[in-house]
Amino acid sequence: MDHPVIAHIDLEALHHNLREIKAAVPKSNILAMVKCDAYGHGAVEVAKSLELETTAFGVMFLKEALQLADAGIKKPIVILTGFFDAEELSIIDKFGFECVIHNFAQIEILENAKLSRPLRVWFKIDTGMHRLGFQLYQVQEAYQRLMQNKMVEKPLRLMTHFSDADNIKNNKTAKQIACFEEVVVDLEGEWCMANSSAILSWPKSHVHWVRPGIALYGASPFGDKNGLELNLKPVMTLSSRIITIHDLEKGATIGYGSTFCCPEKMQVGTVSIGYGDGYPRNTKSGAPILVNGIRTQLVGRVAMDMIGVDLRPIPDAKIGAAVILWGRGLPVEAIAASAGEYQYELFCRLTRRVRYQFYQRSIDIGI
Numbered sequence: 001m002d003h004p005v006i007a008h009i010d011l012e013a014l015h016h017n018l019r020e021i022k023a024a025v026p027k028s029n030i031l032a033m034v035k036c037d038a039y040g041h042g043a044v045e046v047a048k049s050l051e052l053e054t055t056a057f058g059v060m061f062l063k064e065a066l067q068l069a070d071a072g073i074k075k076p077i078v079i080l081t082g083f084f085d086a087e088e089l090s091i092i093d094k095f096g097f098e099c100v101i102h103n104f105a106q107i108e109i110l111e112n113a114k115l116s117r118p119l120r121v122w123f124k125i126d127t128g129m130h131r132l133g134f135q136l137y138q139v140q141e142a143y144q145r146l147m148q149n150k151m152v153e154k155p156l157r158l159m160t161h162f163s164d165a166d167n168i169k170n171n172k173t174a175k176q177i178a179c180f181e182e183v184v185v186d187l188e189g190e191w192c193m194a195n196s197s198a199i200l201s202w203p204k205s206h207v208h209w210v211r212p213g214i215a216l217y218g219a220s221p222f223g224d225k226n227g228l229e230l231n232l233k234p235v236m237t238l239s240s241r242i243i244t245i246h247d248l249e250k251g252a253t254i255g256y257g258s259t260f261c262c263p264e265k266m267q268v269g270t271v272s273i274g275y276g277d278g279y280p281r282n283t284k285s286g287a288p289i290l291v292n293g294i295r296t297q298l299v300g301r302v303a304m305d306m307i308g309v310d311l312r313p314i315p316d317a318k319i320g321a322a323v324i325l326w327g328r329g330l331p332v333e334a335i336a337a338s339a340g341e342y343q344y345e346l347f348c349r350l351t352r353r354v355r356y357q358f359y360q361r362s363i364d365i366g367i
């Protein structure tokens with residue numbers, strides 16, 4: 001058995017999730033977020049699969065846009081940090097990428113550039129996130145300078161980003177929406193505000209464009225609900241196999257630090273997965289795991305390459321038995337909660353050691 005950790009990517013589930021999103025925002029164009037290798041799901045395969053169903057793709061950096069263009073993606077690709085120097089801008093021009101413009105340094109580079117065609121600009125306004133975007137007092141000047149620039153496509157697209165949209169009890173999002181509406185009232189152009197959590201809980205943010213990320217991949221943007229409860233399907237199922245089985249006496253301890261002590265005579269399996277694959281080291285004993293489809297628990301501390309699993313509920317488990325760490329039948333949110341981490345991060349930090357398999361249909365993955 002070679003290193004058996006596999007991320008199974010179910011592209012039918014991806015399409016199911018996109019349909020759910022579209023049902024929530026039937027009038028909006030979809031700017032599908034495939035930054036960070038499509039949240040660890042494989043940007044090229046995800047973008048190819050979604051290309052006919054989305055209006056555009058969003059990435060953070062030029063390098064990510066180039067990866068999609070090299071793979072033959074033809075739909076517009078929006079770079080959410082824009083460019084940092086004239087050289088990057090000339091590459092963006094050459095490939096016809098679109099850009100978020102969020103500061104005056106970029107406007108200056110743009111004013112001094114020679115472009116082959118007008119650049120499609122997404123004009124970003126900071127309504128309270130304080131990460132990227134023009135401050136309210138800068139909006140008029142920045143907007144005018146972009147409008148006067150012949151190498152900028154008109155009208156601009158107008159966007160902002162929410163800091164608290166996953167918290168429906170907090171009125172920050174309502175304030176950001178009201179602020180955006182007020183600032184752009186005299187400006188021309190289509191609007192774009194919502195991430196996944198706003199798509200699912202802030203209807204006023206459902207304007208010309210939306211920018212779903214995590215919901216596409218079937219996980220929840222909220223702390224208190226999982227993807228299934230939002231009618232989403234997990235796109236990634238992370239699997240591995242049992243590589244050895246021990247019969248242990250009451251009192252035997254498992255793994256580094258001897259953090260788990262067998263409460264009775266029991267079988268413990270050693271599973272080939274660890275933080276070297278991206279399984280979070282902070283996941284606690286008791287975290288759910290599926291062995292041969294049956295729910296059991298992690299025992300002991302997560303090591304770089306291995307974890308222990310309680311085999312009491314699966315007495316017939318053998319070496320090679322299939323183990324699911326998250327995905328189908330086991331919400332990633334449960335592991336995130338056990339590890340005190342965030343489901344977004346669990347996807348993004350899978351390492352290069354993990355193999356990927358892509359499926360057009362939600363078939364039995366036979367693990």
Ligand SMILES: *Cc1c(COP(=O)(O)O)cnc(C)c1O
Binds near residue numbers: 035080196197211212
């Ligand atoms: C990542 C990102 C999104 C998508 O966020 P989700 O919570 O994953 O839906 C949308 N907009 C911007 C600016 C982002 O950086």
